[in-house]
Amino acid sequence: MATRSAPARAPVPAAPEMPWLPAQLNALLAQQGHALLLEGPSGLGQFALAMGWAKALLCEAHALGTPLAPACGVCESCHAVQVHTHPDLLVLLPEAMQLDLGWSSADTDSASEAKRKPSQEIRVEAMRKMITFCQRTDARGRGKVVVVYPAENMNTVTANALLKTLEEPPGNSRFVLATEASHRLLPTIRSRCHSWKMAWPADAEIHAWLSAGHSTAEQVQGAMQASGGRPQNAWELLQSGFEPQAWSQLPRQLLHGQAGLLAAASPSQTIAVLQQLCHDVMAMVVGAVPRYFSQDSLKPLVAHLGAQTGETITQQLQQGGQSPRQRTLERLAQWSVDLQQAQRTSEHPFAPELMLTALLDQASQALQAKR
Secondary structure (H helix, E strand, O other), X not given: OOOOOOOOOOOOOOOOOOOOOHHHHHHHHOOOOOEEEEEOOOOOOHHHHHHHHHHHHHOOOOOOOOOOOOOOOOOHHHHHHHOOOOOOEEEEOOHHHHHHHOOOOHHHHHHHHOOOOOOOOEOHHHHHHHHHHHHOOOOOOOOEEEEEOOHHHEOHHHHHHHHHHHHOOOOOEEEEEEEOOHHHOOHHHHHOOEEEEOOOOOHHHHHHHHHXXXXXXXXXXXXXXXXXOOHHXXXXXXXXXXXXXXXXXXXXXXXXXXXXXXXXOOHHHHHHHHHHHHHHHHHHHOOOOOOXXXXXXXXXXXXXXXXXXXXXXXHHHHOOOXXXXXXXXXXXXXXXXXXXXXXOOOOOOOOHHHHHHHHXXXXXXXOOOOO
């Protein structure tokens, strides 16, 4: 995890090619229409698939009028896409993600000079740039492609500007929107795109892909657990030096007000981990299987909560919802709400150290048994 004191942000190293994407790309290239919407949970490779589709449309290795095929990777157009200089490709990302993925632009540079923190949204200025981009003639004769990711990060003004362009698309412009939360998009935007559900790869395929990065089997298994089974998120965890033992120790440490591995995390990272823990503790309390932490790491914590009462739903209702288990769930639900509220200011806290202390106190209180 990145430390809170890191003064600068370096581009995140690109993940190796995901073996479950080529088959999806071939199917996408056979689709008709001017706009695609790639949707699914995070970590399945939406952005990589969107870029592969854009690269294929702009590739100059195949003749015009012939069926589309994956990009050759060696022509001048493919090289221009690779180095982010293709005149007929526009990639719209939040400013913060531009820095992470190495797509920094003049807009980002001016924002830095103005000492304004990079935005987490796709700003309306970027969409105005898109409108101008679509109105001009393509430079290399293959049309123009606009990539929007993550599409759910458009604010209302930005989304309405895109909607107008999708309603009256320029003849030689194609659009691909990639999203990890399609329910946050305007229904009118979704209705104007051909929807593509991202395929979830098999566990064996994911493990083989992650193991190629020289991680141990224990690290791969732990990262898959901590990421909720999402491969690209697991890969990012492994790149950050993920340690399964530190992850499994975290629930017990938080119970006693200790930061554990969160001591080196940013406020937004801390909140994300606490939300995962809250989810899993609630799942254990009601007898479900946790998603992000192992059952063994959570059992002492759940036992401390005194929530394993063995009551049936009928018995809980007869007690008017005042059973120990119900009170525990109510307290955990309130903790979840508090974390959502803290998330709104996590990118610009007044004092990150004080925010971490407050989050740890909040977690310790939520996880304490109240009889």
